[in-house]
Amino acid sequence: MALGSLDPVTTARVVLILALLAGALFFTFVSMVGVIRLPDVYARAHTASQADTLGAGFGLAAVALTLGWQGASVKTAILLFFIFVTNPTAAHAVARAAFEDGNVPWTEGDERR
Amino acid sequence: MSDTPGAGSDVDDAAAGSGDASDAPDVSDRPPIEPTYSGHDDRPHLSQIQRQQTPYTESQVIMSTVKVVAPFALTFGLFVTFHGADSPGGGFQGGAIAAAVVLMIAFAFGIDATREWFTNVVVVGLAVGGVLVFGGIGLVGLVDGGTFLEYARLPIPHPVKYGMEGVEILGIAPIVAGVLVGLFFLLAAGFDDRDGAGTETEIADATTDDATTEDDR
Numbered sequence: 001m002a003l004g005s006l007d008p009v010t011t012a013r014v015v016l017i018l019a020l021l022a023g024a025l026f027f028t029f030v031s032m033v034g035v036i037r038l039p040d041v042y043a044r045a046h047t048a049s050q051a052d053t054l055g056a057g058f059g060l061a062a063v064a065l066t067l068g069w070q071g072a073s074v075k076t077a078i079l080l081f082f083i084f085v086t087n088p089t090a091a092h093a094v095a096r097a098a099f100e101d102g103n104v105p106w107t108e109g110d111e112r113r
Numbered sequence: 114m115s116d117t118p119g120a121g122s123d124v125d126d127a128a129a130g131s132g133d134a135s136d137a138p139d140v141s142d143r144p145p146i147e148p149t150y151s152g153h154d155d156r157p158h159l160s161q162i163q164r165q166q167t168p169y170t171e172s173q174v175i176m177s178t179v180k181v182v183a184p185f186a187l188t189f190g191l192f193v194t195f196h197g198a199d200s201p202g203g204g205f206q207g208g209a210i211a212a213a214v215v216l217m218i219a220f221a222f223g224i225d226a227t228r229e230w231f232t233n234v235v236v237v238g239l240a241v242g243g244v245l246v247f248g249g250i251g252l253v254g255l256v257d258g259g260t261f262l263e264y265a266r267l268p269i270p271h272p273v274k275y276g277m278e279g280v281e282i283l284g285i286a287p288i289v290a291g292v293l294v295g296l297f298f299l300l301a302a303g304f305d306d307r308d309g310a311g312t313e314t315e316i317a318d319a320t321t322d323d324a325t326t327e328d329d330r
Contacts, residue, residue, distance in 0.1 A: 082182065089178040093220065096172055 017062050024059035031055060040106035041098045049091035056083050171223060179221035186214045197281040204285025211286065212293035224301045231294065239291030247284030250276060 027050065034047030057080060064076040187210075194207025219227035254263030264276030 082185065085178060086182055089175055092174050093172065096175075 013065065017065050020058045020062035020065065024055050024057075024062065027051065027058065028055035039110070039112055041103055042095050042105050045091045045094040045098075049087050052083050052087040056080070056087075171221065175221045179217050183214050183218060186217065187211060190214065194282055194286045195278075197278070197285075204281040205289050208286035208289030209293060212290040212297070215290075215294045216297055219297070219301070224298070228298055233295075233298075236291050236295045236298065239287040240295065241291075243284050243286070243288035243291065247280055247288070250280055250284065 031047050031051030034050075035044050038044050038047055060076050060080045060083075064073045067073045067076065190207045190210030190213075192207075193202040193210060194204055195202075197203030197207065215227065215231055250264075250267070251262040253268075254266040255261050257263075257266040259266045262276075262280070264273040266272070267276045269275055
């Protein structure tokens, strides 16, 4: 499907969808690198929660824009709302459990682990 | 284990605390350590070791979120279950989501409290009841002279549709939910590996003993 054959509104919409998807992929990739490379559980929990906030946010926005005005878009918005509610809580639970277990945060100068 | 207040720097305390935690100490044998005040000013400051001794308090953040999310998650589980016969979804997925709600409540409000609320009778009842319903619906066709699970022979209106729904909703979903919750409770009780593999009675003892450190986390 060539972009030139579409009307301007549809073209703008497709471009916006692609931009949102690119943003979702970028933030998810950054978060993935962080989960692999950051030194301790607290830093990893923080970057893992960013993947959902920005990555899933942009991704679901792209989905909603693709679907247009229909019932499924409302479900997408509800899904985004629950991700925004539960994701920080999950990160909080992980960090709290690690601290409760006596996990010492990594500080500058410590060895990488 | 140093009981003296203010001994060592914070870093030493923290390091000792983490090493202590990995050794899995039996807290119940030790006398409780009174919270002491240490640090360079008069502000109360619990060292890492002392903080490990304090009983675990449930997180206000997690409890509030679970209170809000749990009804929606259970509704979603039922939604997925009821859609099983003619669209994506089904008893397996819906039962797993319903079991995840119980796990979520256990993480937020404590596993022992959840075990008292969602008793073993309910867990076993869900699994066994599901098996009985599944077998019962299946055997109706067999008794009527047909084959196992032949929905068309059920004595109800729209037998194929409602027979399949009955197997999904009343059969598979409770089985999956009950088995998953039961496995979670078993894992949470921990395994006594001091003298070989844990037996049934040891696991049962561990579930009733709420003084162990494992259950507090």
